[in-house]
Amino acid sequence: MSYQIELRHMRYFLAVAEELHFRKAADKLFISQPGLSRQIKILEDELGVVLFERHNRKVVLTKVGVYLQKEFSKQLGAINNTLDNAKLLQDGKKGELKIGYVGSAMQDVIPNLLLNFEKNNPNVLFNLKEIDNQKQIDDLLSMSLDIGFVRLERVPRALEIKTILTENYCLVLPRNHKVNKDNFKSLSEFKEESFILFDAKYSASYYEKVMQIFDDCGFTPLVSHNTIHSSSIFKLVENNFGISIVPKSLAKKAGYKIKFIELDKIPQKTKLSIIWNKNNTNAILPAVLSLI
Numbered sequence: 451m452s453y454q455i456e457l458r459h460m461r462y463f464l465a466v467a468e469e470l471h472f473r474k475a476a477d478k479l480f481i482s483q484p485g486l487s488r489q490i491k492i493l494e495d496e497l498g499v500v501l502f503e504r505h506n507r508k509v510v511l512t513k514v515g516v517y518l519q520k521e522f523s524k525q526l527g528a529i530n531n532t533l534d535n536a537k538l539l540q541d542g543k544k545g546e547l548k549i550g551y552v553g554s555a556m557q558d559v560i561p562n563l564l565l566n567f568e569k570n571n572p573n574v575l576f577n578l579k580e581i582d583n584q585k586q587i588d589d590l591l592s593m594s595l596d597i598g599f600v601r602l603e604r605v606p607r608a609l610e611i612k613t614i615l616t617e618n619y620c621l622v623l624p625r626n627h628k629v630n631k632d633n634f635k636s637l638s639e640f641k642e643e644s645f646i647l648f649d650a651k652y653s654a655s656y657y658e659k660v661m662q663i664f665d666d667c668g669f670t671p672l673v674s675h676n677t678i679h680s681s682s683i684f685k686l687v688e689n690n691f692g693i694s695i696v697p698k699s700l701a702k703k704a705g706y707k708i709k710f711i712e713l714d715k716i717p718q719k720t721k722l723s724i725i726w727n728k729n730n731t732n733a734i735l736p737a738v739l740s741l742i
Contacts, residue, residue, distance in 0.1 A: 457529070459493045460522045462486055463501060467519040470509045527593030531732060545734045546575040548596045550586040552652075553680045554699045555599035555722055559615060567741055574734060582678050583653040590727045596735050598725045601697070603655040605725050614742060615722040619663065620701050620710040622687050622694040631711045638667040644674035644692035652678045656720065660695055663718050684708055697722070 465475040466486070476483040494501050501515040511519065534546055551560055564576060581589070586598035590609055605611045621637065623629060629639070650657040664671050674692045677683055683694045684706040697720045701710040724742060726735060 453496055455493065455496060457526070459489060459496075460526055462489045463493055463515075464519060464522055464526070466490060466502065466509070467511055467515060470511070472509065523592040528729075528731070531593055531596075545732065546577055547732065547734050547738060548577045548579075548594065549599070550579050550581050550589060550595045550597070551599040552583065552601055552722075553580055554601075554697045556580070557699045557702045559699075559722065560599065563738070563742065567738060571734070571737060582651065583656075584651065586725065590725060590730075593727060593730065596726065596730055596732050597738065600723055600725055601653050601656045601720060602723060602725070603721075608728060609725050610728055611723050611725045612742075613721045613723045615699070616719050617698040617722070619660070619695050619713045619716070619718065619720060620698050621713055622683065622696055623709050623711065624687055624690050624693075625707040625709050627693070627709070629711070630709065634711050636667065637663065637713070637716075638669060640693060641667075641669040641671075643672070645671040646675045646677070646683050646686045646692040646694045647671070647673055648683070648696075649676040649678050659718050659720065663695065663713070663716055666716065666718075 462475075462479065465479050466472060469475040469478065472487055472490075473483050476486040479486065490501065499514045500512050501518065503510045503512055549560070560578070568574070579595075583598075583600045583602050586595060586600055587602075587605060587609065589595035590598055591606065600611075602611070621634075621640075647660060648656065675686055677686075680696060680700050680703065683696065684703065686692060687694055688707045695713070698710075698712060699722070701712075724739075726739065
C-alpha cells in the first residue's frame with residue numbers, strides 16, 4: 451500500500467489526539483478550526499480509517515486513533531531528533547543528548563558523567579530535564595529523551611535498564627531534633643511522627659520499597675505530605691512539618707537546617723538506574739552508555 455501522508459498531517463492528528471478538542475488543537479497549531487477538521491478528514495480518507503468519534507461536542511479516539519497516536523509520536527520523535535542533530539552538525543556541534551533524571555542523580559552521577567564524557571567528546575550539547583520516572587518512560591518511548599536516570603525496578607520491553615548505583619536510605623530530621631546518629635536506635639521510635647515522602651507517582655516501586663521499611667519496623671507511617679521534589683521535602687522537614695526517608699545521595703544536598711541518619715542496618719536498598727530506548731539511533735548514545 452502507498453499512502454500520500456505529509457508530516458503536517460501527523461502533527462495535526464497528534465494535536466487533536468492530545469487535546470481531544472478541535473478548537474483547542476487549532477489554536478495550538480495557529481490554524482483555523484475548519485482547516486484543521488478538513489486536514490484530519492483528508493488523513494482519514496487517505497488511510498481509509500476513522501480516527502475520532504464525535505459525540506455531542508465530545509471527541510474520543512477510536513482504537514485506530516489510539517494506535518496511531520502511539521506510533522506517530524514515536525516516528526515524529528525520531529524524525530525530529532534526526533533534524534535537530536542535522537542542524538547541530540551545521541552549527542559545528544557533534545550532536546545533542548537529551549537527558550531526563552530524578553533529582554538524586556544530579557548530586558554526583560550526572561556531573562561526573564558529563565565531565566568525563568566532554569574530555570574526549572567536545573562540542574556535544576546536553577539537554578537536561580528533572581522529571582519523574584513515569585514521564586521519563588513516556589518520553590523515551592516517544593524518542594523525546596535519549597537516556598533517563600530513574601529509580602525503577604522494571605521498564606517496558608522497548609526500553610533497556612541498567613543499575614549504576616545501589617545505596618542506603620537516610621532518615622531526614624530537623625537539625626534540632628532530639629534524635630541524632632549517636633542515640634538513634636530504630637525507626638520504630640518515630641511511629642508517632644509525621645512523614646513527608648516521595649509521592650507514589652514519583653515511582654511506584656520506590657514507594658513500595660520505602661513502605662517495606664515501615665512494615666519491617668511494625669508500623670504504618672503517618673504521612674502528612676507527598677511530593678516529587680527533594681527540595682520540597684527538605685524545606686518541610688526544616689520547618690518541622692515532619693521527617694522523611696530519602697536515598698543517601700541526597701544527603702549531600704546542602705543549604706537546609708536538617709540532618710541525616712544513614713539507615714545502614716536495614717535490608718532495603720535503593721537503586722539508581724539508567725534507561726534508554728533500544729531503537730534510538732542517536733550516534734552519541736552508544737559512547738555515553740560505554741562510558742557509564
